[in-house]
Amino acid sequence: MYTQFTASTPQYQIDINRDRLEALNVDFSEAMNTLGAYMGGQYVNDFTFSQRSYRVYIQADEQFRNSPDDIGQINVRSRSGNLVLLNEVAKVTPITGPQTISHFNLFRSIKIQGDAAPGYSSGQAIAAMQQTFKEIEQPGLGYDWTGLSREETKSGGQAILLFALGIVAVFLILAAQYENYIDPIIILLTVPFAILGALLFVSVRGLVNDLYCQVALVMLIGLASKNAILIVEFANQSREKGMTITQAALHAVEQRFRPILTLFCHSGGSIIAYKR
The missing domain is CATH 1.20.1640.10 (Multidrug efflux transporter AcrB transmembrane domain)
Structure with a gap:
């Protein structure tokens, strides 16, 4: 059995103190939109120049989004019009996680594949995988089959x-x-x-x-x-x-x-x- 899923991709987790945001009279969605626009970019509008249309995006220059510490230098405007630095309400933590998150039937999923060992049938391999899942089953965790295994389990006993x-x-x-x-x-x-x-x-x-x-x-x-x-x-x-x-x-x-x-x-x- 094998899987192409990995959970060791370096990432950064940003924790926002909502109580602190509220105390500073800053709207949470405004803070998230500002952070996304500076670090990831945001579409603004289109304009026409020399009979060609161009799309306008806003984003912080490369030198101002090179390090996680740059997040703390972003200013967010409060409801009263004051500017608040994100480092007062945001905490950046380095973590590891999956590079991509796959979905199956709208559920987050991990694809596991396997082949039957020599001398064993596909039905025995399916039974072995089901037994393994029962041994490690956790609350909220389920499984389903795809491809030929799905057809075989549906037609089993027929x-x-x-x-x-x-x-x-x-x-x-x-x-x-x-x-x-x-x-x-x-x-x-x-x-x-x-x-x-x-x-x-x-x-x-x-x-x-x-x-x-x-x-x-x-x-x-x-x-x-x-x-x-x-x-x-x-x-x-x-x-x-x-x-x-x-x-x-x-x-x-x-x-x-x-x-x-x-x-x-x-x-x-x-x-x-x-x-x-």
């Missing part, structure tokens, strides 16, 4: 529902295509074996079952069903030619296995054709 809906959608499409319920059931029997094989190889390779893996498993349902559709179609055609169920099944598997074997045997610009 993987099984997505797989079930995918299987149901494929089943209904196949049932409408074949106009029966037997062939779709036979086709979908290949789905559990395909998913089991994919999860087995994911485990052997030491990969994690993250969001990308789950999306791939949903796609695998369609790919496995497509392969099974062709096998069932070849078997139905063989049955129409008078073959038995066993002969039709074996013939369909051989017909489907031939292009797969041809693809794997393609090497060095030559093709090794499968021959029965």
